[in-house]
Amino acid sequence: xxxxxxxxxxPIFRLxxxxxxxxxxxxxxxxxxxxxxxxxRARDRDNxxxxxxxxxxxxxxxxxxxxxxxxxxxxxxxxxxxGLIIVPLFLxxxxxLWRSGIGFGWPALPKSIADIxxxxxxxxxxxxxxxxxxxRTTRQISGxxxxxxxxxxxxxxxxxxxxxxPYNPVxxxxxxxxxxxxxxxxxxxxxxxxxxxxxxxxxIRVTSELAWKFPPEAGRDVEIxxxxxxxxx
Amino acid sequence: MASKVESLDQEKQAAPEKEPKKYPYYIExxxxxxxxxxxxxxxxxxxxxxxxxxLIDIYSKATTKCARCAGTCQIYQASGDPEDVPCARxxxxxxxxxxxxxxxxxxxxxxxxxxGLQDDTIDQMLDTFYDCTGCRRCSLExxxxxxxxxxxxxxxxxxxxxxxxxxxxxxxxxxxxxxxxANTSAIPAPAMIDTCEFLEExxxxxxxxxxxxxxxxxxREYVFFPAVSDYLLEPDTLMGNAAVLYAAGDQDNxxxxxxxxxxxxxxxxxxxxxxxxxxxxxxxxVRRLKGKKILTGECGHASRSSKAFVNxxxxxxxxxxxxxxxxxxxxxxxxxxxxxxxxxxxxxxxHDPCNMARSGWIVDQPRxxxxxxxxxxxxxxPHGAENYCCGGGGGTVSVDEVYDYRMKVTGKIKADQIIxxxxxxxxxxxxxxxxxxxxxxxxxxxPAKVVGLHDLILRAIRxxxxxxxx
Numbered sequence: 025x026x027x028x029x030x031x032x033x034x035p036i037f038r039l040x041x042x043x044x045x046x047x048x049x050x051x052x053x054x055x056x057x058x059x060x061x062x063x064x065r066a067r068d069r070d071n072x073x074x075x076x077x078x079x080x081x082x083x084x085x086x087x088x089x090x091x092x093x094x095x096x097x098x099x100x101x102x103x104x105x106x107g108l109i110i111v112p113l114f115l116x117x118x119x120x121l122w123r124s125g126i127g128f129g130w131p132a133l134p135k136s137i138a139d140i141x142x143x144x145x146x147x148x149x150x151x152x153x154x155x156x157x158x159x160r161t162t163r164q165i166s167g168x169x170x171x172x173x174x175x176x177x178x179x180x181x182x183x184x185x186x187x188x189x190p191y192n193p194v195x196x197x198x199x200x201x202x203x204x205x206x207x208x209x210x211x212x213x214x215x216x217x218x219x220x221x222x223x224x225x226x227x228i229r230v231t232s233e234l235a236w237k238f239p240p241e242a243g244r245d246v247e248i249x250x251x252x253x254x255x256x257x
Numbered sequence: 258m259a260s261k262v263e264s265l266d267q268e269k270q271a272a273p274e275k276e277p278k279k280y281p282y283y284i285e286x287x288x289x290x291x292x293x294x295x296x297x298x299x300x301x302x303x304x305x306x307x308x309x310x311x312l313i314d315i316y317s318k319a320t321t322k323c324a325r326c327a328g329t330c331q332i333y334q335a336s337g338d339p340e341d342v343p344c345a346r347x348x349x350x351x352x353x354x355x356x357x358x359x360x361x362x363x364x365x366x367x368x369x370x371x372x373g374l375q376d377d378t379i380d381q382m383l384d385t386f387y388d389c390t391g392c393r394r395c396s397l398e399x400x401x402x403x404x405x406x407x408x409x410x411x412x413x414x415x416x417x418x419x420x421x422x423x424x425x426x427x428x429x430x431x432x433x434x435x436x437x438x439a440n441t442s443a444i445p446a447p448a449m450i451d452t453c454e455f456l457e458e459x460x461x462x463x464x465x466x467x468x469x470x471x472x473x474x475x476x477r478e479y480v481f482f483p484a485v486s487d488y489l490l491e492p493d494t495l496m497g498n499a500a501v502l503y504a505a506g507d508q509d510n511x512x513x514x515x516x517x518x519x520x521x522x523x524x525x526x527x528x529x530x531x532x533x534x535x536x537x538x539x540x541x542x543v544r545r546l547k548g549k550k551i552l553t554g555e556c557g558h559a560s561r562s563s564k565a566f567v568n569x570x571x572x573x574x575x576x577x578x579x580x581x582x583x584x585x586x587x588x589x590x591x592x593x594x595x596x597x598x599x600x601x602x603x604x605x606x607x608h609d610p611c612n613m614a615r616s617g618w619i620v621d622q623p624r625x626x627x628x629x630x631x632x633x634x635x636x637x638x639p640h641g642a643e644n645y646c647c648g649g650g651g652g653t654v655s656v657d658e659v660y661d662y663r664m665k666v667t668g669k670i671k672a673d674q675i676i677x678x679x680x681x682x683x684x685x686x687x688x689x690x691x692x693x694x695x696x697x698x699x700x701x702x703x704p705a706k707v708v709g710l711h712d713l714i715l716r717a718i719r720x721x722x723x724x725x726x727x
């Protein structure tokens with residue numbers, strides 16, 4: 025088991041990580057290219073970039089907005105995301121993994137705090153799953169991947185938490201193997217699924233706002249391509 | 258739309274005969290065969306020429322279906338139909354994009370045997386994308402910053418190029434762009450001039466002042482574009498506008514053009530080409546009259562379409578756009594207008610038109626005006642940029658065939674909001690909102706009256722006794 029675990033945490037991890045990074049890079053290139061294209065095509069280029077960036081940053085810390093609309097979903101989602109960002113980056117074992125991969129590390133969170141954040145993320149993630157299944161609104165709009173990704177994330181948190189306990193009912197290597205492989209699968213899926221929002225987040229709002237600046241000839245050009253002329257109404 | 262109304266209608270005993278699903282009120286020579294191919298051709302052309310490509314691409318990759326938009330959508334709250342959740346509605350088009358315009362979607366489609374866009378989906382789209390009023394309230398609460406109104410516009414744009422547009426919108430636009438009268442209400446210029454002369458007489462009777470509606474005057478600061486329906490339906494609003502301009506000393510500084518005098522732009526709701534052609538007419542009229550600025554009347558979408566899109570289509574010197582609400586507030590700030598604080602005794606509330614308020618553009622100005630002379634002012638909850646749509650946005654107010662839907666579904670929350678204020682007067686500075694709110698008030702038997710802001714200003718405006726009458 026130890027050998028398989030080493031394999032999962034070694035070559036497979038590196039391969040999945042590279043796929044994720046390349047996938048994300050490709051998304052960023054397309055998003056930036058899209059934004060440049062939109063600005064270039066529009067005649068009206070009077071855009072309030074400062075305000076756009078402020079809005080992007082303010083939505084990264086939406087604490088004052090959470091209670092206003094679907095509070096249970098919103099608070100759970102916020103706590104879940106805090107866990108998703110902090111645990112992979114600031115847990116001692118993860119930092120060691122980063123250090124072995126990229127050559128340097130950074131200070132870790134105390135284990136007790138990391139445990140609390142993990143449990144909070146697990147609880148909030150579970151609430152999100154329950155809400156997705158039992159609320160009519162979300163159930164109707166959810167597909168297989170919406171459930172699968174959430175369950176995968178919960179599995180990563182659960183196995184990670186169990187593996188880091190001193191008294192572990194399941195052998196450490198087995199738990200860690202599932203933990204690592206679930207993480208690897210997540211990394212592979214990330215660029216091809218809605219997880220992409222973690223990297224595209226800042227570009228979406230900017231793209232939305234720029235999209236209201238239409239290219240002046242677009243409507244006419246579409247009509248000419250489609251109908252051969254600007255057709256009478 | 259029809260099914261939602263039916264399910265909500267408790268009084269109906271027997272289900273009515275089902276009308277043919279296709280094109281219940283969508284025009285005139287709709288395509289019957291080859292619709293899927295045509296839809297995809299037009300979609301491809303729009304992606305090629307417009308800015309929707311990068312937009313729909315990033316949306317299709319990263320929307321998370323968190324459903325926070327469901328909590329803000331007044332249509333979903335009233336109908337409970339999952340199709341009305343904004344992200345569910347947008348997903349229809351995003352799925353088509355993924356399946357037909359991305360490599361990953363194509364591969365997945367081939368592997369899973371997904372045949373792609375079907376004829377039924379087009380019927381579903383023409384229904385659902387015209388269910389939305391485009392109020393953009395959902396855009397306020399999307400953590401990602403997705404603006405579903407853009408997807409709604411894109412879908413309507415594609416459908417309109419297939420010939421699928423609600424007839425009410427199409428005939429109005431046809432008259433505006435190709436008809437003799439060049440406006441959506443088909444008012445001939447001489448009739449408009451007659452109306453203005455009549456209003457001048459009324460104003461003289463009311464105020465004792467010679468207040469003019471200057472017609473076709475060149476080199477004026479402001480060229481005025483109200484919703485043209487105001488000439489037929491809202492004389493008090495127009496008289497209020499003229500009275501404010503007179504009192505502020507701009508009697509000889511504004512004009513109405515006879516070649517083009519309509520602020521309405523249904524292109525904003527469904528088609529980029531039409532949006533541009535209408536804006537071009539507005540710009541041409543300003544140039545013809547050698548005017549400097551566009552002054553928009555009390556109308557939400559007319560104001561926004563000018564404010565947001567004149568610079569998009571203008572090739573010449575910049576033409577600033579100013580709303581009559583901004584103008585009046587500035588005049589009050591400068592102490593040019595005297596309003597009698599005892600003139601309005603009723604309890605008054607204010608409805609924010611989405612197209613003016615959602616972006617935060619016209620939110621404070623009307624409140625400053627109101628607070629300067631109205632004592633009993635009650636806010637709706639919520640209000641300002643977060644206000645609920647009247648329920649007739651996105652052009653739906655002009656479609657009489659969806660009256661039931663506008664009353665029972667889209668207008669329901671607005672009715673509750675108005676009732677909760679207990680107001681006797683509801684100010685709605687927008688021609689579309691006025692029509693919808695008047696219908697809501699009648700339908701729900703609310704003891705209130707819908708007015709324009711300048712209607713009340715007209716009642717309260719006072720001119721110094723010693724002022725020279727010119």
